[in-house]
Structure formats: C-alpha cells, structure tokens
Amino acid sequence: MFRIGIVGTGAIGKEIARAIDSGIVPAKLEAIWDRDEEEAKSFAATLKSKPKVLPLKELVEESNFVVEAASQAAVKEVGIAALGAGRSVMIMSVGALADKELLERLRSLAKNCHCSIYVPSGAVCGLDGVKSASIARIDTVTITTRKPREGLRGAPFIVKNNIDIDKITEPTTIYTGPASVAIKEFPANVNVAASLSLVGIGFDRTIVNVVVDPTIKRNIHEIEVKGEFGELKTHVENVPSGFNPKTSYLAALSAIATLKQVCEPLKIGT
Template identity: 75%
Template sequence: MFKIGIVGTGAIGKEIARAIDDGTVPAELVAIWDRQVGEAEEFAASLKQKPKVLPLKELVKECYIVVEAASQAAVREVAVAALTNSKNVMIMSVGALSDKKLLDEIEKLAREHHCHIYVPSGAIGGLDAVKSASIKHIDCVTITTRKPAKGLKGAPFVVRNNLDLDKFTKPTEIFSGPAAVAIKEFPANVNVAASLSLVGVGFERTIVKVVVDPTISRNIHEIHVRGDFGDFHAKIENVPSDTNPKTSFLAALSAIATLKQVCEPLKIGT
C-alpha cells in the first residue's frame, strides 16, 4: 500500500487526509506537517490512521508520495525535499510553477531521481482536452474567473489598488492580463490558470480575466481555447470550500482523484 505524507493541514490538506483515512484513496496516511504544530497534532489525533506529525525532513523519508497543500511559498522547499529523497510529490499550489527557474529545477530533480511531479486539475475541467489540443497549434487560451467579493478579499491586486469589493453592485472585471501576472496578483484565487498554462500555451500567452460578481455565491471559471483542433468552451460553477471561500471544494476533490489514480492500476484520461 502506498504511503502518503501531507504538508499543510488547511482546508484542502484536511480534505485529502480524510479521504485517505476513510479508504477513498487506497493508501496509508503515515505523516502530516503544518507550521501550526498543535493544530496538526489535534487533527492527526482525530483520524483513524493516527499519522505522525513530523517536520518535512523526516516526513519525506516515510512516504512514497508527498502532498504539498500549504502555499506557493512552500512549494520549492517541499518539492526539493521530496525529489532529492527520490520521492514523488503532488503540488496543489501550482501557481508557484509560473517561476520557470523553479519549474526547471524540480523537473531536473525528478528526472535525476526517477520520480514524478503530479499536478491535479484543480477547480476546472477540460485540461485533458487542452493537453490534447496542445499537440498541434493553439491560437489562444482565455480563462475568466468570477467570484463573490469574499472570495477575492486580501488579494495583492485588491489591496494595492484599495478596492472596496463590497461596493460593487454588478459584475465587474477588475483584472485582465497574462497568467504570469495574474498568479502573483491573485495567488489564492487563480491557481487554475497555472494548471491551464502548463498544459496549453504557457504563462505569458494564457489570458486571465478576474470578475467580482455580487450576484453569485459560487466560484465560476469559464475557459475558451481555439486552435487547429477547433474551438473549446467550458464553464464550471464551483461550491466554495466551507472553511476557505477563496478556494473551491472541487480543488480538494481533484487532488483526491489524482491520488486515487496514482494508487490504482487503471489510468483513465489524457
């Protein structure tokens, strides 16, 4: 049975841990880690499998795959620690991979140590179609993210521009630009744009639009891709996480589905 360790016990990390603990993912949760050690210990005690609470350096030695569910800032430390110990890693804070130097570094480590980097599809659908389309020429990729005010509060772009999101009375586009910029301006909101960029036309050519929408209660992502294959449109309306309105419940479910695919013999999808 595969042994899994999780770094980060926020909303997504806990959801993944519970799915391993209840058998949804056919694996063993052997260790978790969070900077809030007391909270991590309390959470570990609530699980049937009773994972150890171990610092990163010790955690990676116990696992077959290490799940990063902490933050963009933690990605490099977690990925390097896992890969240099010849352990697979799954990255949830995929926006960090807009840093080409980091991406090149961890890809090189994965090749040298014969292991894998897994990136779940997150809160969007259609990545399999975009990945297939990218085999030939793609003209354009656009993703429009619509969120209620509470889902965008605290974003660097919002803070720097002194935007009072509660004053918007109708859907309003507050940002449009390349994914490379959007990921820095909305690090907790547009990780999906990073995944889309990685499988499509890159971070500079993928266009991200962010809309604050007081008329909705769900996080909505709309994707448009045009290329040699034809035209592709996808729209998904996500229920926000109960404990973190900035992220969608589907993001955690995609991580769980990815782990299931790693652990099971049958692989479906592009």
C-alpha cells in the same frame, strides 16, 4: 503501498487526509504537517489512522509520496525536499510553477530520481481537452474566474490597488492580463490559470480575467481555447470549501482523484 505525507492541512489538505483515512485512496496516511502544528495535531487525533505530525524533513523521510497543499511559497521547499529524496510529489499551489527556474529544477530532480510531479486539474474542467489540443497549434487560451467577494478578499492586487471590494455591487472585471502576472496578483485565487498555462500555451500567452461578482455564491471558472483542433469552452460552478471560501470543493476532490489514479493501475483520461 504508498505512504503519503501531506504538507498543509487547510481546506484541501484536510479533505485529502480524510479521503486516505477512510480508504477512498488506497494508501497509508503516514504523516501530516502544517505551520500551525497544534492545529495539525488536533486534526491528526480525529483520524483513525493517527498520522504522525512531523516537520518537512522528517515527513519526507517517513513517506514515499508527498502532497503540497500549503501555499505557493511552500512549493520550492517541499518540492526540493521531496524530489531530492526520491519521493514523487503532488503540487496544489501550481502558481509557483510560473517560476521557470523552479519548474526546471523540480523537473530535473524528478527526472534524476525517476519520480513524478503531479498537478491535478484542481478547480477547473477541460484540461484533458487542452492537453490533447496542445499537441497541435493552439492560437488563444482565456480563463475567466468569477468569485464572490469572500473568494477574492485580501488578494495582493486588491490590496495594492486599494479596491474596496465591499463597494462592488455588480459583476466587475478587476483584472485582465497574462497568467504570469495574475498568479502573483491572485496567488490564492487563480492557481487554475497556472495549470491551464502548463498544459496549453504557457504563462505569457494565457489570458486571465478576474471578476468580483457579488451576485453569485459559487466560484465560476470558464475556459475558452481556439486552435487547429477547433474550439473548446468549459464552464464550472464550484461550491466553495466550507473551510476556505477562496478554494472550491472540486479542487480537493480533484486532488483525491489524482491520488487514487496514482495508487491504482487503471489510468483513465488524457
């Protein structure tokens, strides 16, 4: 039986915890952790499985599968602690894996301990097709992320460039460039571009457009891929999480679906 530990109990971590608690994922919710320990404790008390609230080291010791749902900065610490102790890990803050050295370190730890690193599709659709297409030649990959103001507010790129997001009254492309840069400029907004880069043609050749769109209420991601296989286009209009407007509900659902797949013998999809 999987004994899951979750680091980060915000919008995604809470949804995952509730899904395990209610039996949607056939596993035990062993422990949770958040840097707001008191909040994590009150959340744990609302769950029927009453998970322990434990700092990273103890959480890893008590669990046999660790979920990172915290921040890009947390990925290194969580990944190394979990894989180093022989636990598989699921990473939500995928942008951290743009750091080639970190990615290689985590890969090699996983290989040595016969563990896996799971990266869910998150808030995008179509990674299955891109993964298949990448077996042959891919020429171009573009992702366009459109979010309402609240979905982008506070991003380093916006702050650094003094963009007054409240003065934007029509759909405006504020960034076009490689995923390698986008993921640093919008760390809480375009992790999807990182997942796409990992399955496709890498962080430098994946082009990201970020659009502030005050006319919409959903987080929209569009992917376009051209290659030897033909062409692929996906479009998803995500309901934002009620807890965190930057994060789409689908991202949490994708994490839950991935955990279900990890825990069950039947695996479907590319």
